[in-house]
Amino acid sequence: MQWIGYIGIGILVLLVLLVLVTNIQIVQQSRAYVVERLGAYSATWGVGLHFKIPFFERVVKKVSLKEQVADFDPQPVITKDNVTMQIDTVIYFQITDPKLYTYGVEHPMNAIENLTATTLRNIIGEMELDQSLTSRDVINAKMRSILDEATDPWGIKVNRVELKNILPPREIQNAMEKQMKAERERRESILQAEGQKQSQILVAEGEKQSTILRADAEKQAAILKAEAERQAAILKAEGEAQAILNVQKALADSIKMLNEANPNDQVVKIKALESFEKAADGQATKIIVPSEIQSLAGLAASFKGLLEDEKK
Incomplete structure (x- = not known):
């Protein structure tokens, strides 16, 4: 019967070890655990190794501290000039206080979605259609400021809000597409006219340069021709002068010879x-x-x- 006692002790030790192992918690980077003891908030565990007291403590929420993205479905909004549009938003947020996030509001994501829709309706309701289509940055900044202030008691910080899509009614979309097409055609016509103008300017400039070069070439040719004629005249004159000198020299030589010969x-x-x-x-x-x-x-x-x- 003694071995039965040993088996019981071994089983008890295994149970104790199993309980101890299951109550060892390792919190990873960028995460936090919210712990309750006997139903009341006890602590928020950060990164590292932690031991949970069996049967007295429990982890009620594991919270990610990374920046998160919430993409909400399109919401119908009405502009100041009574145009109904569909707008879907994207929110970038981060949990800064796990305790407030756990106990501040029930279903935090639903609360943020409803708050986003309400804020968007209030902001768009003060704008006309054209203004709402061209003021995305203004709308984003206003929504981020309002949502960040409203979610602060929930331990949430809203970093950025983006209007993903703005979809006006189909007839307005068609009118906008026609307007954009007309604007593109107008710009294309302007660009073509500008291109033709530049082309004409380039052609005229080319002709001008060609005329200048041709005139300069003719000028240089005339200068070279005149220089050649001048050199030819100089050479001719020098040749004639040399011939005259030769004749005079020959005559002088003949006279000299005659004088030396003492002719009769x-x-x-x-x-x-x-x-x-x-x-x-x-x-x-x-x-x-x-x-x-x-x-x-x-x-x-x-x-x-x-x-x-x-x-x-």
Whole structure:
């Protein structure tokens, strides 16, 4: 019978260990546990290892401290000019006080949704349709301020509110689409006209530059041509001057040689006759013959007559 007692003790020890293990709680990062003792709030456990007193304490809520997102269904709202729209909102919130979140309000998410719908109706009801469609930032800021203040006693902080969709009635949507289409067509026409204007400006600028370049090229060509003609004239003049110098030098040399040879009068007259012959070959219509050459011509005629007499 003794072994039966050992078995009972072993079972009891196992039960105690099982109870102890099941009452050990490990709280993870970004989470918090709200604990009650004998039905009353006892503590809020943060990150780490905790032991719950068996049968006396219990974890009533495990709360996430991360930022959370609540996407609510579209809510019907009426604008100041009596237009009914469907607006759905998205709320980004965070639990800052787990105790208030647990005991502050029953069903916190339902409470936030109803509060969001009421706040949205109040804000949109003070605006006309056009203003509500173009004032999303203003509506978001107002809703965030109102909701954050209202949910503070619940241990909730509203970080951001966004209007996800704004859906006006179908006929208004059609009118808005037509207006947007007309605006797009108007902008397209303006852009096309501006493009054509810029294209014409570019073409005119190109023609202007082409004309300037062509005129500049013609100017440069004329300058080069004039320079070439000037150089040719200079070279021609230099050539003629050089030829004259050569002739003068040859004449001077011949005179020098004659002077050195001490020619008689007959040689001088013959040389003069040769010069007269060359002058006669020119294009002049009148020739002035010096008297010495005339005498020499008479002498040549007499000499020619004597030759003819000898032949006879």
